[in-house]
Amino acid sequence: MFDAYGRNIHYLRLSVTDLCNLRCRYCMPDGVEKLEREDILTYEEFLRLAALFAKCGVDTVRVTGGEPLVRKGVAGLCRSISGLSGVKDFAMTTNGLLLPEMARELKAAGLMRLNISLDTLDPDKYHQITRIGSL
Helix, strand or coil: CECCCCCECCEEEEECCCCCCCCCCCCCCCCCCCCCHHHCCCHHHHHHHHHHHHHCCCCEEEEECCCHHHCCCHHHHHHHHHCCCCCCEEEEEECCCCHHHHHHHHHHCCCCEEEECCCCCCHHHHHHHHCCCCC
Protein backbone atom coordinates (compact mmCIF):
# COMPACT_ATOMS: atom_id res chain seq x y z
CA MET A 1 0.00 0.00 0.00
CA PHE A 2 1.42 3.37 -1.01
CA ASP A 3 0.45 6.94 -0.15
CA ALA A 4 0.13 9.83 -2.61
CA TYR A 5 3.91 10.46 -2.36
CA GLY A 6 4.83 6.89 -3.22
CA ARG A 7 5.82 5.94 0.33
CA ASN A 8 5.21 2.32 1.33
CA ILE A 9 2.63 2.22 4.13
CA HIS A 10 3.27 -1.04 5.95
CA TYR A 11 2.59 -0.09 9.58
CA LEU A 12 -0.77 -0.09 11.40
CA ARG A 13 -1.51 1.20 14.90
CA LEU A 14 -4.63 -0.04 16.64
CA SER A 15 -5.70 2.03 19.63
CA VAL A 16 -7.83 -0.49 21.52
CA THR A 17 -9.01 1.72 24.40
CA ASP A 18 -9.16 5.29 25.60
CA LEU A 19 -8.75 4.15 29.21
CA CYS A 20 -5.55 4.21 31.25
CA ASN A 21 -4.46 3.29 34.75
CA LEU A 22 -2.54 6.57 35.03
CA ARG A 23 -3.75 10.16 34.66
CA CYS A 24 -0.82 11.80 32.89
CA ARG A 25 -1.27 15.53 32.57
CA TYR A 26 -0.59 15.61 28.83
CA CYS A 27 -3.02 12.90 27.68
CA MET A 28 -5.63 12.75 30.47
CA PRO A 29 -6.17 16.38 31.48
CA ASP A 30 -9.06 17.27 33.75
CA GLY A 31 -12.35 17.17 31.88
CA VAL A 32 -11.52 14.33 29.47
CA GLU A 33 -14.55 12.09 29.34
CA LYS A 34 -14.53 8.34 28.88
CA LEU A 35 -15.95 7.04 25.61
CA GLU A 36 -19.07 4.93 25.72
CA ARG A 37 -18.57 1.21 25.12
CA GLU A 38 -20.51 1.31 21.85
CA ASP A 39 -18.17 4.05 20.56
CA ILE A 40 -15.12 1.78 20.77
CA LEU A 41 -14.46 -0.93 18.21
CA THR A 42 -14.89 -4.55 19.27
CA TYR A 43 -11.98 -6.99 19.08
CA GLU A 44 -13.67 -8.61 16.09
CA GLU A 45 -13.71 -5.23 14.32
CA PHE A 46 -10.03 -4.60 15.15
CA LEU A 47 -9.11 -8.05 13.85
CA ARG A 48 -11.08 -7.52 10.65
CA LEU A 49 -9.32 -4.18 10.07
CA ALA A 50 -5.90 -5.72 10.71
CA ALA A 51 -6.66 -8.56 8.29
CA LEU A 52 -7.84 -6.15 5.59
CA PHE A 53 -4.77 -3.95 6.01
CA ALA A 54 -2.52 -7.03 5.91
CA LYS A 55 -4.07 -7.94 2.55
CA CYS A 56 -3.09 -4.44 1.37
CA GLY A 57 0.56 -4.98 2.34
CA VAL A 58 0.66 -3.90 5.98
CA ASP A 59 3.10 -6.24 7.72
CA THR A 60 3.64 -4.43 11.04
CA VAL A 61 0.91 -4.00 13.66
CA ARG A 62 1.17 -2.15 16.97
CA VAL A 63 -1.50 -2.24 19.69
CA THR A 64 -1.76 0.96 21.71
CA GLY A 65 -4.29 2.82 23.84
CA GLY A 66 -4.83 4.68 26.31
CA GLU A 67 -3.24 1.76 28.08
CA PRO A 68 -4.00 -1.41 26.09
CA LEU A 69 -3.42 -3.75 29.04
CA VAL A 70 -6.43 -2.36 30.93
CA ARG A 71 -8.81 -3.68 28.28
CA LYS A 72 -10.08 -7.12 29.23
CA GLY A 73 -9.15 -9.89 26.84
CA VAL A 74 -6.36 -8.00 25.08
CA ALA A 75 -4.17 -11.13 25.05
CA GLY A 76 -6.83 -12.87 22.96
CA LEU A 77 -6.71 -10.04 20.44
CA CYS A 78 -2.93 -10.36 20.40
CA ARG A 79 -3.21 -14.09 19.70
CA SER A 80 -5.55 -13.41 16.78
CA ILE A 81 -3.43 -10.62 15.27
CA SER A 82 -0.20 -12.59 15.59
CA GLY A 83 -1.83 -15.40 13.60
CA LEU A 84 -2.80 -13.20 10.65
CA SER A 85 -1.28 -14.02 7.31
CA GLY A 86 1.15 -11.28 6.27
CA VAL A 87 1.84 -9.89 9.74
CA LYS A 88 5.60 -10.18 10.27
CA ASP A 89 6.08 -7.78 13.19
CA PHE A 90 3.66 -7.39 16.07
CA ALA A 91 4.24 -4.96 18.94
CA MET A 92 2.53 -3.12 21.77
CA THR A 93 3.08 0.21 23.51
CA THR A 94 2.32 0.13 27.24
CA ASN A 95 3.13 2.01 30.42
CA GLY A 96 4.23 -1.34 31.83
CA LEU A 97 2.28 -1.25 35.07
CA LEU A 98 0.40 -4.49 34.33
CA LEU A 99 3.29 -6.35 32.71
CA PRO A 100 4.24 -8.39 35.80
CA GLU A 101 0.83 -10.08 35.60
CA MET A 102 0.52 -10.23 31.81
CA ALA A 103 3.97 -10.54 30.19
CA ARG A 104 4.01 -14.34 29.90
CA GLU A 105 0.48 -14.45 28.51
CA LEU A 106 1.29 -11.76 25.94
CA LYS A 107 4.44 -13.57 24.83
CA ALA A 108 2.49 -16.84 24.54
CA ALA A 109 -0.13 -14.97 22.49
CA GLY A 110 2.51 -14.06 19.89
CA LEU A 111 3.45 -10.53 20.87
CA MET A 112 6.95 -9.97 19.50
CA ARG A 113 7.97 -6.59 20.89
CA LEU A 114 7.06 -4.15 23.65
CA ASN A 115 7.62 -0.44 23.81
CA ILE A 116 7.36 0.79 27.39
CA SER A 117 6.43 4.43 27.56
CA LEU A 118 8.22 6.07 30.48
CA ASP A 119 8.57 9.86 30.70
CA THR A 120 11.18 10.03 33.46
CA LEU A 121 13.17 7.97 35.92
CA ASP A 122 12.87 10.64 38.59
CA PRO A 123 10.21 9.45 41.12
CA ASP A 124 9.01 12.97 41.96
CA LYS A 125 8.69 14.00 38.30
CA TYR A 126 6.96 10.70 37.50
CA HIS A 127 4.35 11.30 40.19
CA GLN A 128 3.93 14.93 39.04
CA ILE A 129 3.36 13.82 35.42
CA THR A 130 1.10 10.83 36.15
CA ARG A 131 -0.68 12.39 39.15
CA ILE A 132 -1.23 8.94 40.67
CA GLY A 133 1.71 6.81 39.62
CA SER A 134 4.74 5.60 41.49
CA LEU A 135 7.99 4.29 40.01
